[in-house]
Amino acid sequence: MNKEILLPDLLHNFKREKIQKENIYSIMQKNILILNTWSVLNGIFRILRKIAGMENTIIVLLTAEIIAKIYYKALMQATSSGLLQSVCKQILSDEDAHIDFQCYTLFRLTENKKNLGRAIGRTWHFILMLGTIVVVWITHRTVLKKGGFYFSRFWLQTLLVFFETDEEIKNNSFSKNCIPLSV
Numbered sequence: 001m002n003k004e005i006l007l008p009d010l011l012h013n014f015k016r017e018k019i020q021k022e023n024i025y026s027i028m029q030k031n032i033l034i035l036n037t038w039s040v041l042n043g044i045f046r047i048l049r050k051i052a053g054m055e056n057t058i059i060v061l062l063t064a065e066i067i068a069k070i071y072y073k074a075l076m077q078a079t080s081s082g083l084l085q086s087v088c089k090q091i092l093s094d095e096d097a098h099i100d101f102q103c104y105t106l107f108r109l110t111e112n113k114k115n116l117g118r119a120i121g122r123t124w125h126f127i128l129m130l131g132t133i134v135v136v137w138i139t140h141r142t143v144l145k146k147g148g149f150y151f152s153r154f155w156l157q158t159l160l161v162f163f164e165t166d167e168e169i170k171n172n173s174f175s176k177n178c179i180p181l182s183v
């Protein structure tokens with residue numbers, strides 16, 4: 001999490017990730033690796049993002065980034081396709097900057113809140129994270145297991161990333177080099 005990054009780079013980075021993920025779904029569907037359950041999950045996340053304000057939107061996005069960090073590692077290890085492996089590798093190398101950016105945004109949105117308000121947000125994020133882990137496991141366990149992530153490992157590694165980001169937001173300790181310079 002130590003790359004200096006400019007806002008246009010970050011936007012380009014997000015766009016590239018969107019295209020890469022669409023390519024991955026297409027490759028996976030052709031190889032019948034998964035049912036198209038990601039579109040259902042994306043729909044649920046889209047609804048959740050619209051329920052409340054900006055803080056909730058960033059919490060939902062950060063939850064998706066955390067899951068992506070583990071899922072694409074599993075997918076890279078599960079597939080024998082060189083193309084899929086290289087796309088996963090690129091997504092994973094971009095993911096830390098995305099997580100840092102969401103941590104920074106969440107920190108800025110909550111820094112003036114009272115402790116109770118912040119605790120409510122963090123509790124909601126934790127509940128959402130737990131629910132997402134369970135849903136992603138139920139819908140994508142074939143790929144996860146093939147990539148070496150049985151439930152205990154998937155659960156543990158995802159929560160480790162979650163607690164790392166939670167600490168970064170709480171202690172204002174995310175990588176300052178990843179703060180977009182034009183913000």
Ligand SMILES: [Fe+2]
Pocket residue numbers: 017065068094095098
């Ligand atoms: Fe991302």
